[in-house]
Amino acid sequence: MTAATGYNFAYLDDQTKRMIRRAILKAVAVPGYQVPFGSREMPLPYGWGTGGIQVTASVIGPDDRLKVIDQGADDTTNAVSIRRFFARTAGVATTDRTEEATIIQTRHRIPETPLAEGQILVYQVPIPEPLRWLEPRETETRRMHALADYGAMHVKLYEDVARFGRIATTYDYPVMVNGRYLMRPSPIPKFDNPKMHMNPALQLFGAGREKRIYAVPPFTEVRSLDFEDHPFAVQSWDQSCALCGSTESFLDEVVTDDKGGRMYVCSDTDYCGRRRDRKEAAE
Amino acid sequence: MTPLLKVTGLTRMYGSRLGCRDVTFDLWPGEVMGIVGESGSGKTTLLNCLSARLEPTAGRVEYDTREAGMQDIYAMGEARRRMLTRTDWGIVHQNPRDGLRLAVSAGANVGERLMAVGARHYGAIRSQALQWLDMVEIDADRIDDLPLTFSGGMLQRLQIARNLVTHPRLVFMDEPTGGLDVSVQARLLDLLRRLVTDLGLAAIVVTHDLAVARLLAHRLMVMRRGEVVETGLTDQVLDDPHHPYTQLLVSSVLTP
Numbered sequence: 001m002t003a004a005t006g007y008n009f010a011y012l013d014d015q016t017k018r019m020i021r022r023a024i025l026k027a028v029a030v031p032g033y034q035v036p037f038g039s040r041e042m043p044l045p046y047g048w049g050t051g052g053i054q055v056t057a058s059v060i061g062p063d064d065r066l067k068v069i070d071q072g073a074d075d076t077t078n079a080v081s082i083r084r085f086f087a088r089t090a091g092v093a094t095t096d097r098t099e100e101a102t103i104i105q106t107r108h109r110i111p112e113t114p115l116a117e118g119q120i121l122v123y124q125v126p127i128p129e130p131l132r133w134l135e136p137r138e139t140e141t142r143r144m145h146a147l148a149d150y151g152a153m154h155v156k157l158y159e160d161v162a163r164f165g166r167i168a169t170t171y172d173y174p175v176m177v178n179g180r181y182l183m184r185p186s187p188i189p190k191f192d193n194p195k196m197h198m199n200p201a202l203q204l205f206g207a208g209r210e211k212r213i214y215a216v217p218p219f220t221e222v223r224s225l226d227f228e229d230h231p232f233a234v235q236s237w238d239q240s241c242a243l244c245g246s247t248e249s250f251l252d253e254v255v256t257d258d259k260g261g262r263m264y265v266c267s268d269t270d271y272c273g274r275r276r277d278r279k280e281a282a283e
Numbered sequence: 284m285t286p287l288l289k290v291t292g293l294t295r296m297y298g299s300r301l302g303c304r305d306v307t308f309d310l311w312p313g314e315v316m317g318i319v320g321e322s323g324s325g326k327t328t329l330l331n332c333l334s335a336r337l338e339p340t341a342g343r344v345e346y347d348t349r350e351a352g353m354q355d356i357y358a359m360g361e362a363r364r365r366m367l368t369r370t371d372w373g374i375v376h377q378n379p380r381d382g383l384r385l386a387v388s389a390g391a392n393v394g395e396r397l398m399a400v401g402a403r404h405y406g407a408i409r410s411q412a413l414q415w416l417d418m419v420e421i422d423a424d425r426i427d428d429l430p431l432t433f434s435g436g437m438l439q440r441l442q443i444a445r446n447l448v449t450h451p452r453l454v455f456m457d458e459p460t461g462g463l464d465v466s467v468q469a470r471l472l473d474l475l476r477r478l479v480t481d482l483g484l485a486a487i488v489v490t491h492d493l494a495v496a497r498l499l500a501h502r503l504m505v506m507r508r509g510e511v512v513e514t515g516l517t518d519q520v521l522d523d524p525h526h527p528y529t530q531l532l533v534s535s536v537l538t539p
Contacts, residue, residue, distance in 0.1 A: 147362045151399025155384065158391045158398065161405050162427050227405040 027215035032177030050208025052124035067101035072267035115201035293342035302328035317500030373446030379438035436467035
């Protein structure tokens with residue numbers, strides 16, 4: 001698709017990109033720290049990925065190849081419209097394949113295919129502040145970050161264990177980045193948390209409404225919070241994917257009729273589709 | 284022996300209005316100091332200044348820290364000060380709702396300080412919480428209940444347990460029995476007295492209730508219009524008041 005005329009490359013003006021790039025550089029320099037930035041209005045509503053789209057617009061170049069996923073899928077409304085947005089305004093190539101992409105903008109998942117050095121993973125973040133539900137005051141949460149005063153976060157985990165006998169948080173599971181900053185990994189399932197640890201790709205997080213950017217540089221330590229006697233564990237399923245048979249991927253439960261019929265399928269459509277192709281080719 | 288807390292010339296102004304003026308005293312380990320006076324006399328201002336929650340306009344508050352000896356609490360870094368207030372100190376608020384997290388269970392309330400200083404073993408945190416709930420006479424089966432379901436007296440006791448769990452050496456109490464009925468007050472006072480003697484706590488208790496002061500405090504400071512008008516041993520001050528205001532205060536107590 002050719003780039004639309006009348007727009008600057010990748011929609012944002014150069015001053016804005018410069019400001020966002022500065023914020024990104026700072027975020028990369030201080031892993032997990034939330035850098036405030038002047039979030040712009042984008043041609044899509046808050047909550048649909050305005051933060052991620054601004055970060056992508058600032059780091060994308062004409063030679064990049066973009067993949068956009070929403071809950072792991074390449075073909076949902078949000079993913080399709082953001083991919084088309086960049087195809088139009090920047091004229092960049094797009095792809096569904098994880099390993100071919102240089103930039104992957106994601107909502108709520110990390111692809112199953114391991115990322116490589118040189119790739120950038122851009123997360124869309126609704127609420128960047130991990131301490132928000134414990135402490136409503138922004139001045140206070142900033143102070144807590146500055147003093148690494150994170151005891152309150154364990155109160156929440158304690159409450160989970162006391163009530164449910166285990167840590168019941170399953171998504172947006174708080175992590176400690178580089179042993180210093182507490183970070184909200186955006187609402188990815190905790191299944192994906194271990195993938196953030198020592199990941200060779202650069203991970204950038206953009207929160208448009210809350211006007212914050214933070215980052216996990218390549219090969220950075222990312223630890224999920226837990227108790228010694230209730231260690232962090234990811235979800236597991238009794239089923240395997242009904243389409244590709246994978247037992248290692250994150251499965252979505254899909255209700256198929258109103259008689260209790262349901263199936264479990266991979267949430268990562270690219271991963272699932274490619275596995276099926278390979279199986280067919282082998283037969 | 285060095286004092287635990289050394290206060291010199293402490294003054295706090297609210298603009299041109301006076302909070303408290305030129306307060307000087309030493310608090311020794313294991314000693315309970317009572318601050319009495321009418322409302323508006325600057326008791327709470329003084330307590331807030333002492334407990335590092337309100338920066339004084341002038342004067343010094345020094346505390347004998349475990350690591351570095353006497354240190355001015357307003358000169359040390361904020362991280363240090365926070366650590367101090369949540370390990371070596373306890374602050375019991377008049378309204379227990381100010382000192383508790385109402386949305387999390389009693390056990391989590393007691394365990395919070397432990398987790399803040401790095402406890403990461405759920406079983407250990409929970410057993411300590413149980414032990415402290417027992418110390419303040421709260422039934423063990425209430426550990427997972429929200430404080431919202433507790434009575435006023437229980438809330439106050441829960442708040443005390445939450446403060447004492449890290450074995451502080453100094454506890455600040457602002458009207459610890461305020462808003463409780465007399466029988467609950469009596470039980471709470473018994474409990475406080477027992478804890479203070481058993482644990483060797485030093486405490487500063489602000490109260491307008493002279494009976495509370497007599498029961499708990501070893502030493503009294505009488506405040507009026509932001510200034511300390513009389514100090515001395517509790518019995519001495521209450522039985523033989525010298526300052527006219529103290530005489531008025533003592534004679535105003537209703538005896539049933």
